Amino acid sequence: GQQVMQIPQYQHVQEGEDFTTYCNSSTTLSNIQWYKQRPGGHPVFLIQLVKSGEVKKQKRLTFQFGEAKKNSSLHITATQTTDVGTYFCAGRSYGGSQGNLIFGKGTKLSVKP
Amino acid sequence: EADIYQTPRYLVIGTGKKITLECSQTMGHDKMYWYQQDPGMELHLIHYSYGVNSTEKGDLSSESTVSRIRTEHFPLTLESARPSHTSQYLCASSGTGTGEYEQYFGPGTRLTVT
Numbered sequence: 256g257q258q259v260m261q262i263p264q265y266q267h268v269q270e271g272e273d274f275t276t277y278c279n280s281s282t283t284l285s286n287i288q289w290y291k292q293r294p295g296g297h298p299v300f301l302i303q304l305v306k307s308g309e310v311k312k313q314k315r316l317t318f319q320f321g322e323a324k325k326n327s328s329l330h331i332t333a334t335q336t337t338d339v340g341t342y343f344c345a346g347r348s349y350g351g352s353q354g355n356l357i358f359g360k361g362t363k364l365s366v367k368p
Numbered sequence: 369e370a371d372i373y374q375t376p377r378y379l380v381i382g383t384g385k386k387i388t389l390e391c392s393q394t395m396g397h398d399k400m401y402w403y404q405q406d407p408g409m410e411l412h413l414i415h416y417s418y419g420v421n422s423t424e425k426g427d428l429s430s431e432s433t434v435s436r437i438r439t440e441h442f443p444l445t446l447e448s449a450r451p452s453h454t455s456q457y458l459c460a461s462s463g464t465g466t467g468e469y470e471q472y473f474g475p476g477t478r479l480t481v482t
Contacts, residue, residue, distance in 0.1 A: 288470060297458055298411070300470035343411065356471065357427070360410040 259346050261359030269367050274331040276362035278344035287320055287327045287346040288356070298343060301329075334366050371395055374459050374474035381449055382482055389444045389477045391459030400442040401460040401471065404428060411458065417442055449481045 258281045268274050278287065286305045290298040302311055304320035304327060311318045317330045327346075331338055341361040348357075371394040381387055393400065402415040403426075413426030417436040431453070432446050442461075446453055458476045463469030 290471075297473040297476050298460075298471075299473070303470060341408070356413070358411040358413075363408065 259344060259357045259359040261344055261362055263362055264360065265363050265365075267365045267367065268334050270336060271333050274334050274338070274364055276329050276342050276344075276364075278327045278329075278346070278359050280325045280346050280348070280357075282325070282348040284324050284346040285349050287324075287344055289318060289327075289329055290343045290345060290358075291340050292343065292361070293340040296340075301342075331364075334364070336366050336368055339364060339366050372459065372461055372472050372474040374457075374477050376477060377475060378478045378480075380480045380482060383448075383450055385449050387446050387449055387479070389457055389459075389479070391442045391444070391474055392440050393442075393461040393472070393474075394440060395461060395472070396439065397461035397463060397472075398439070399462045399469075400436065401462075402426070402432075402434060402442070402444050403458040403460065404430065405456045405458055405476075407456065415444065449479075451481045454479060454481050 260279045262277050288303045289301040291301055292298045302318050307324050308322045309320040315332045319328045341363045343358050343361045345356045345358045373392050375390045398419045400417045403411045404414050405411050412428035414428050414430040415434040417423045420436055423434050423436055432444050434444050436442055456476045456478050459474040460471040462471045
């Protein structure tokens, strides 16, 4: 079945350093979504990418969708303590069930002030 | 902030008890989902619904059942709770009609079965 792999599992950075998490799918995706879950909280939607090669920015966050629509990345420039949390990618393959959004295992980011 | 609610937020219950976790949304969303998540771990889809009277099992096998009698309500029931059911249960909903929409998550129910 469809799998979405996400690396790294953990990332510890010093405040001000950059951070990147990568997401890879075993199948071509129709779209990919990114979510952030703060410690003790619930996932919150960040963005959706649909087009091949798409790049979107939200302030210090840059999201990319690969040309083959099988991989994606989230890059945070100059991390802040407010960036702490787990970042999940979630994708749905073409022909996949409408309800079956597959989540990666997440990358847990900790930021040392 | 999305209007999706879950009750109870925390539940400690003994083995063998029947429990129902409530989830309601006021956004008129067609699609609703239940995920199971152990602390700090990945999300596993256990049930989803496209609309009233529509329910499907997700990727993770679960002994729970769901119902969707009203658009806004998607309760999850465990007939006989076991310690292996200890986890966090997250309910989510997403937009109306076809197309890909973001999922709005509720605050979750943290279940402990003793």
